[in-house]
Every structure is written in C-alpha cells, then in structure tokens.
Amino acid sequence: MCPFHNFITIILVLTVTVIIFSDKGTAMIHLPCKRCATIQECNADPPQLCVFGENRDYCNRRVCSKGPGEKCGDRFNILGTCGEGLWCSNKDNRCHGCYIPTMACYPDD
Known part of the structure; x- marks a missing residue:
C-alpha cells in the first residue's frame, strides 16, 4: 500500500x-436523555400510580413497570421494562408470565 x-x-x-x-x-x-439536574429529579415519583411496580428507564428516571400483555423492550427498552415475575418476549415485545404480587398472567390461559 x-x-x-x-x-x-x-x-x-x-x-x-x-x-x-x-x-x-x-x-x-x-437514546438522547435529558440529564437530571439533581438526584431528587431522577428519584421523583412517576406521574401515575404504578400498578406493576417501578423500574428505572434508560435515562435513570423512575418509571412504572409494564404489566402482563403490555408492550415492552425494543432498543434501549424504550417501550418499558416488565414488572416482577414477567419477562419481555422478543417475538411480540409484550410482557409474558405472571406478575407475582397479583398473579395476573399473560397469555391468560
């Protein structure tokens, strides 16, 4: 060369x-994130009651977990993360399994 x-x-x-x-x-x-100005901002309560628990999003903010049959995953988990006892299927991007505290399940068979 x-x-x-x-x-x-x-x-x-x-x-x-x-x-x-x-x-x-x-x-x-x-994924572009707006950085938290303070620790309190990242630890602020999610805007709604979280029926299926809480997780942290890609930007480290508190968000509600997804429940049985709800959309989840995708790149950077942009659609959300599943609650306790559930897993996100790569086939349909939905939370599968049973949410442990209530035993609500998907698919519901």
Whole structure:
C-alpha cells in the first residue's frame, strides 16, 4: 500500500472516531436523555400510580413497570421494562408470565 493510502486510512479512522465520541455522534448511537439536574429529579415519583411496580428507564428516571400483555423492550427498552415475575418476549415485545404480587398472567390461559 502506498503512503498516501495509509494517510487517507488514518484520517478516515480518526474522523469516524471523533464523530462517534462527540456529542452529536453519541446522539446517533444512544437514546438522547435529558440529564437530571439533581438526584431528587431522577428519584421523583412517576406521574401515575404504578400498578406493576417501578423500574428505572434508560435515562435513570423512575418509571412504572409494564404489566402482563403490555408492550415492552425494543432498543434501549424504550417501550418499558416488565414488572416482577414477567419477562419481555422478543417475538411480540409484550410482557409474558405472571406478575407475582397479583398473579395476573399473560397469555391468560
């Protein structure tokens, strides 16, 4: 390989690295989060009563867990995380199993 091609290869690798690790680059590969201004903000109660418990979202905020048959998962768990005793199926992105405290189940057979 000639020196010119080596130089171009190095420049391309450095450019891609800078883009990936810059703020704009991370927005392309990560879910953008508004950082919590305080610990209290990240620990604030979710806006509604959480019937199936609580989890933390990708941005580390408290959110309600999903219940039996509810949509869940996807990239960065953007659709939510399942409650205790449930798991998110990759086939239909729904919470399967039984929610332990109430034994509410999906599929309900």
